[in-house]
Amino acid sequence: MPSSPEWASLSARHKSPSSPLEYAGLNLHPEEKESGSTVLLSPSPIDDTAFLLPDPIPDRTSGSTDKSANKDDKREVDENDGSGVERVPLWRLYLFRIQKYSSYSFATFLSMHLATVNAMPALLGIDAADNGIVLARVLYQLPLVEGLVVGSLAAHLISGVVLRIHKIRRDKSWYARRLKMSRVSFTGYLLAPLVAAHVFVARVLPLITEGDSSIISLRYISRGFARSPLTSWSIYVAMLGLSIYHVGYGFSRWLRIRKHSVQIAGVIYFALGIWGLRVVSQGNNMPEWLARKYDIIYGMF
Template sequence: MDERSLNEKASEETLISLLQLDPSPIESPLDADGNEKQLGQQPDDGEDAAHSLKSSRTGTSSLGLSGSSSHPAIYYLTRIQRYSSYTFTVFASLHLATTSIFPLATLSVPASESYLLLAREIYQTRLSEPLLVALPLVAHVASGVAIRLLRRSQNLRRYGGATPGNILPMHHRRGTSSSSSKSKHQRIWPPFSWIAASGYVLAAAVGLHAFVNRGLPLAVEGDSANIGLAYVSHGFARHPAISWIAYGGMLAVGCGHMVWGWAKWFGVSQRAGWRAGPPTGNARVDREVKKRRRRVWYAVNGAVVLVTGLWAAGALGVVARGGPARGWVAKVYDGLFDRIPLL
C-alpha cells in the first residue's frame, strides 16, 4: 500500500479526534531570560502582583465567599443548580409513578388514589415537602438566574462595555451598525439555551400547578386531604379546554427540560445538535461531525418523547378521562375552581 495514502488517512482521523477536545488556554512561554527576571524582580512589580492578588481575593470575598477559596461564585452556583435537580428528580419520579404509572396499570382513578395517598407520606410531610420540593425548586431557579447575572457582569468587566464579538476577525463581522448594536446587546448576556428557556416556563407552570392543587385548598379548606386524582379529573370535566392546554403544555415542557437537563449533566447535550458547528475546512470531517451530532440529537429527543408519552398515557389517558366527582365532594371542588381567575 502507498505510504502517502496511509499518512493522509491517519491525518484525517487525527483531525476528527482533535475536534472532540475542549479548548483550553495556553500560557505564553517565558522569555529567554524569564527566569532571571523572576529572580531579580523589581519591588514595583512585586507590589503590583501582590495588589492584583489582593484585589482578586477581595472580589471573591465580596460575593460572600472565603478569600482563601480558589473557586469563583459560579462554581458553587453551578453545583447548587445541579444537586438541587437531583433532589427534585426524586419527587418527580414519585409523582410520575402516582399520577401516571399506577393509573395506567389499574385503568381506574379511584383504585389509584391509595397509591397517591401512600406517596404523600413520603414527600408531603412538614419536613420532606420543603426538602424534596420547595427548596430544591427555588434553589434550582435562583442559582440559574444568579449564574446568568454573574456571567453578564463578567462580560461587562472583561470587555468594558464592548462585546466578545469585537475581538473576532473582520471577516466574521456582518451587518450594518444597527445590527452590530443589537449583536452587542445580545453578546453581553450569556447564550439563552432551550434548556434555560424551558426551565423558566416550567417554573411558572409548576408554581401554578402547586397553587391550584396545594396552595388553594390550604387557603380555602385549611388542608388538602380531599385533593387527589379525582380533583384533577373533575377539573378536566368542568374546564376541559384550559385543563388540556395547561397539563399538556406542562408535560411537554417539563419532560423536555428534565431529559435535556440530565443529558447536560452527563455531558451528552454538548455533543447534540442539528448543525455541524463551526466549519473546519475539511468537508469530510464536517459531514462526520454533523452526522454524530444529529444522532445524539435524535437520541435525546427520542428519550423526551418516550418520557412524555409515558407520563401522558396515564395522566391524560386515564386521569383526565375519569369524569366529574359527585355529591358533596363535587361541591367542594367546584368551590375551589370558582376561586381561580379566568375559569
C-alpha cells in the first residue's frame, strides 16, 4: 500500500463517488470502502477500463520523494489538464490503443473466415463453401495481407498480456489483492490456444508436408471430424462460441453497441455456425488419394 501522506492526498481527490473520472473517453466510477485509516478505491466492474486508471503519484507539497514517479514524469500524460492531478503513463495509453485498433484489422479477416467456413456451409452447402474458401484464400494468403493479419493478432495478444501483467502488479500495490478478470478478457485467454492449434493444423502442417495450402478445404476439416469426432466437435464448438462472445462483447465496448443487440446477433450466428459444422462433419466423401494426403497431414499432429 502507498504511504499515508500520498494515499491520503490521492483519496481526497476521489472523495465523491458521484463524480465519474473520465480517462480516454472511459467513465470510471470509483467505490470507496473504509478500512481503518485508509480508503480503498475499487475500479469499474468492467475491469479492463481500469487499464487507464492513473497510478498514484506523491503529493509534491508533502516533501515525499518517489524516484520511479519522478523518473517517469516526462513520459506521463496529464488527463485532467490541471496541476497536481493523477497522470496516465504514455506507454500504457499507447498499449491500450494498440490493443484496441489491432482488433479491427484482425476482425475483418475473422468475419470473412467465419462467413466461408460456418455460414456458407449452413446456407449453401459444403461445395459452395469450398469455392468461397478458394476465392477468399487468394486475398488473405497474399504475403502482405497474411503478414498484416498475423501481426495484428500478435499485437493484440502481446499488448493485452503486458497490460494484464501491469494491472495485476498494480492491483496488489493498490488493494493488496488481485481483482477479478472480466469475461471478455477471460474468453480471450481461453481462445488463444485454440486459435493457435487451428492455425497450426490448417496452415503450418500443410506448409510442412505439402509446401503450400492448395489442397486444404472444408473437406480437410471433414476428414478431421471423421478421424476424431469428439475432439473435433469439442474444439470447433468451443472456438466458435468463444470467438462470438469475445469479438461481440469486445466490439460492443469499443463501439458502444447495445449489449441486447450483440446478444441477439450472437445467438443467431452461433446457431448458424453449429448447423454449418454439422454440414462440414458430414462431408467426408472425397477421392481416396485426397483422404490419404489428409491422413498424412493429421498424422503429424
